Amino acid sequence: MAMTLRLSAEEDRALALLARAQGSSKREAAVRAIVTAAARTLDDAAVVQLARESVREYTAAEERLR
Template identity: 50%
Template sequence: MAMTLRLTAEQEAALAELAALEGVSKTDAVVRAVEERLARLSHQTEVLRYAREEAEHYSALLDRLGQ
């Protein structure tokens, strides 16, 4: 799917530098950045969900430990 990406001059320079450092095209650098960000956010969401579930499961114990 084709897409137009509008960047400031500074963002364009940063993208060009990122692509050069990774040794890929600017398109590939954008794709990688999107995929990595999604993976990171998905992981954070999963960790927070798990932490909430465990805190709820052990709430009585956590309350006793807090006293």
């Protein structure tokens, strides 16, 4: 599903810095941030599974917490 995300100049800069730090595109950085935040916030098994499958950092952090 397509979506347009409107960001302020400051938000776009933050996203660009995040993407650069992750070695990814801004799109991928935004997706990772959304999935990670959703997995941490929601009690939803499907979201947690999505995070495990798509965000390596989430799985590594989850393993460290065990």
